Amino acid sequence: MRRILLKNAKENMVLAKDIYSEDGKVLVASGQKLTNNMIKRLKDFGVYDIYIVDDNIDIVEIEDVITKEIKEEAFKVVNTAFSAEYINTQEITPEIKVLVSKIISQLLEQKEVILNLCDIRTVGNYTLFHSLNTTIFSLLVGIKLNYDYDKLLSLGMGTLLHDIGKVKIPRNILNKRGPLQEKEYEMIKMHTIMGYDILNSEYKFDQHVSEIALYHHERLDGSGYPFGKTRDEIPQTAKIVAVVDVFDALVSDREFRKRLKPHMAIEYLLNSCSTHFDSYIVSKFVTFISLFQVGTPVILNTREKGIVVHNNPRFPSRPIVRIFYDSEGRKLPYKKDIDLALNFHYYIVDVLEDIEL
Ligand SMILES: [Fe+2]
Known part of the structure; x- marks a missing residue:
């Protein structure tokens, strides 16, 4: 399989x-033939x-860290938990x-995890994927x-x-394109306090959950x-969520901006370590994020x-790349894989949107 532009x-x-x-x-669904x-x-x-499935890239599907059933169960739970009618009930808490x-x-069943961020997300399903992905990221950091x-x-x-507090913030402010007015920004900030109140008073979670x-x-x-709390005043669990929340938001398309490549x-997280983020947490986080997802077209130095065909959990920035075009731009008539973890004079300089095969 490989990634192409729609x-x-x-x-x-x-x-x-x-x-x-x-x-x-x-x-x-995957496996379906596309029609116009x-x-x-x-x-x-x-x-x-x-x-798309492509015989040149013999990977049928990238394995997810969680099963499809759990993913769909998570979407259902998040949909319910984030719907305003449910806020006053505790029914959802055991679920x-x-x-x-x-x-x-x-x-916990998996030994070495490397996450391929290959879900196709849309602006519309941001909350579903964001809630689930950040949960997986956080838990993997917690396990580490x-x-x-x-x-x-x-x-x-x-x-x-x-982000449950966002259910109380008007949608037009949350998704506003362009700069926010002071008053609007103040309102968005309130989703933290409102979220705490919902989790604490409505869903009856304990302090360890609500304070996140x-x-x-x-x-x-x-x-x-x-x-405006600083270092030791912030619980470690909230410091973890700060990192995974920002990362996942940056790699997602939003109403107001295009996504960044992983x-x-x-790079952004590493640059903001010690001012914004806990560098120990960031150092744990970067070990299981694949920088270049399987199926992604890339250009080497x-x-x-070529296209990334395998990620190495020990070297997230050094995957195996299947080369399709030589340095002169000629299509290769034979199969050539370069393992960047074994060949240090090669490295990826950029991710391409698409290549013609
Ligand atoms: Fe938030």
Whole structure:
């Protein structure tokens, strides 16, 4: 499979990754042959690129760290938890606990995890993927920090619902393009306090869970909100969510800006270490994020162009690349794989949007 721009998609290409709608239902399933109608529908949904099956890249599908069933269960739970009618009930609380414990068990089963951020996300399903992805990221950091089960559970539940306070903020302010007015920004900041109140008073979570919503926008140097707390005043769980929240937001398309490529988002986190983010947490986080996802077209320092076919958990920036074009731009008549972890004079200089095969 490989990633292509949707505008280059053609009829009869086979989709290699499910695409989900705004409410978490499968819109087009992997394995389906594309029709012109489908391509048009995906365009209307704001899909920008897709994964297709390609015989040149013999990877059928990238394995997710959690099963499809759990992913869909998570979407259902998040949809319910974030819907305003549910805020006054505690019915959802046990479901959230069960869901997060299932995610924890699946993550603990895996030895070396490297996350391929290959979900096709749209602006519309941002909250679903953001809640689930940040939860997986946080839990993996928690596991690296040797958290015990109860601590992982609180971290996971708090991460899943860290932005729950946004249900009380008007949508037009949340998704506003262009600069916010002072008053609007003040309102957005309130989602931390509102989130804490919802988790604490309505959903009856304990302090360890609720404080994640309260403090996830605090920054080490005191420049965050709502209180401007610094270093040791911020719970470690909230410091973890600060990192994963910003990373996932940066790699997602939003109403107001295009996404960053993962290696640039990591660069941003590394540059903001010690002022905004805890560098120990960032150092744990970067070990399981693949900088260049499988199926992504890239260009090497030698000007050779190819597609990432395998990620090495020990060297996230040095995957195996299958080369299709030599440094002169000529198509190779034979198969050539370069393992960047073994050949240090090669490195990826940029991610390409698409290459013609
Ligand atoms: Fe937030």
